[in-house]
Amino acid sequence: MGIRKLLSQSFFKSFLVLAGGNLIAQLIQVISYPFVTRFFTPTDFGIKALFTTILILATTFSTGKYEEAIPIPNSDEEAIHIVGLSALLSVLVAICLGIFFLLFGNYFFQNYEGYNNWVYVFGIPIGVFSVGLINTFSQWHIRKKDFQIMSKVKVIQSSAKASFELYGGWMGFSGLILICGVLIGMGSGFFTYLKYFLKQVQNLGIQLKQSFSKAQLISTLYRFINFPKFAIASGLIDRLNVHLPILFFTLFSTMEVLGHYSIVVLLVAIPNVIFIESILKIFHSELSNKLNFEKHQIMDLFFKNAFIVTGICLIIIFCFFLFGKIFLLFAFGNQWGLAGELLPYYSITLLGAGWFYISLYVFTLLEKQKLFLYYNFGKLLFLILGFYFCWHLEFSSSSVVKTYSIGLVILSFLQLGGAFLQLRLLVSKA
Numbered sequence: 001m002g003i004r005k006l007l008s009q010s011f012f013k014s015f016l017v018l019a020g021g022n023l024i025a026q027l028i029q030v031i032s033y034p035f036v037t038r039f040f041t042p043t044d045f046g047i048k049a050l051f052t053t054i055l056i057l058a059t060t061f062s063t064g065k066y067e068e069a070i071p072i073p074n075s076d077e078e079a080i081h082i083v084g085l086s087a088l089l090s091v092l093v094a095i096c097l098g099i100f101f102l103l104f105g106n107y108f109f110q111n112y113e114g115y116n117n118w119v120y121v122f123g124i125p126i127g128v129f130s131v132g133l134i135n136t137f138s139q140w141h142i143r144k145k146d147f148q149i150m151s152k153v154k155v156i157q158s159s160a161k162a163s164f165e166l167y168g169g170w171m172g173f174s175g176l177i178l179i180c181g182v183l184i185g186m187g188s189g190f191f192t193y194l195k196y197f198l199k200q201v202q203n204l205g206i207q208l209k210q211s212f213s214k215a216q217l218i219s220t221l222y223r224f225i226n227f228p229k230f231a232i233a234s235g236l237i238d239r240l241n242v243h244l245p246i247l248f249f250t251l252f253s254t255m256e257v258l259g260h261y262s263i264v265v266l267l268v269a270i271p272n273v274i275f276i277e278s279i280l281k282i283f284h285s286e287l288s289n290k291l292n293f294e295k296h297q298i299m300d301l302f303f304k305n306a307f308i309v310t311g312i313c314l315i316i317i318f319c320f321f322l323f324g325k326i327f328l329l330f331a332f333g334n335q336w337g338l339a340g341e342l343l344p345y346y347s348i349t350l351l352g353a354g355w356f357y358i359s360l361y362v363f364t365l366l367e368k369q370k371l372f373l374y375y376n377f378g379k380l381l382f383l384i385l386g387f388y389f390c391w392h393l394e395f396s397s398s399s400v401v402k403t404y405s406i407g408l409v410i411l412s413f414l415q416l417g418g419a420f421l422q423l424r425l426l427v428s429k430a
Contacts, residue, residue, distance in 0.1 A: 018278035021151020025158035026270045032162035037332040039169025042259030048178040049262035053246045055127045057239055062093040062132035065231035068364050069224040070139035071288040081220040083136055084212035090132030098125035130186035137193035142285045153192050161185030230369030237376040245404055248387050257397050260339040264346045271316045276354045284361045298423055309354035320347035341398050348405040352412035359419035379411040
């Protein structure tokens, strides 16, 4: 496979657009981190991490996962029906979660350090609605290959979040300002996407009122019923897989340790968003197109992206092992020593994340959500078993992260193999 074929002009151009926006967005965060980590304590970051985890788990079912079907239809009008259904479900779920935390929030979470029920009563619904619509509009722009808009949204979100956190820290506000920063960033992303979406719909000459009619929404709901039927459970299990360490440290350790771990997650997310996420969004867009029109090229596309993602991940992991701890202590200060120890080992999860998302996009676009659910459930059981042994053997936080990272990579590789088998079966039948 020649390098010219590997890096086709359209692929490379799309990658540069996405990676460029993600790079600027992450640079804004990197520049702000040395100040924010001095304004706030590891415990403050632990409280933020717990809120963010609950928010992420809640957003799993906020849209019914219907937004993942947006790239599939041949017509834009049918795709807009899915956008409308996802938006309606986001509103309903946000309202239900607000009522839940108002009535039962203190009962479930009052024993956790730093818990403020009113922050959750208002913050979780706002966050769930914003993330649900951001994910929906993101899938729409993947469908339209509007990677420039996606990059612009990333920069706006990062700028709003970092500015708010820096201002709050400089003014001496409490650690809750970190949670507010998360919500400010999400809100800015939602309104930016909404503006561009409405403009594109107008240019297409599609009437939103007709597309969002009751009859169209009901028809769309049943047409793509497999997405909520299987993808919600699969998505929830996937997010539990990713956030098991946070839940483990919340239950069996302190908010301070959780804060150190959350900083490590943020740092590893930087190259993940700049490189891996950019490549895989392009892969998602190209795969959906080839499934509709060019099935004979699917295997080449799969191997190309698996090869690129694996190579980039290995280079990044190597850099984290060589320079990660030194950089972290220099940039953030000596109070983050534990984070410096965790960083190299957690970086291994980059490889697992890359393989996982390739397999996720394959199973989703092939509408094999039920099979992917089985893969994810087995993965969750093995990871929980690993955490049980970590707790039983009283592993240190560093050993817990090592065990989790290695297990995640192995299990994600098995999922990648399953995706390969599904694509090979599809091509053989074509």
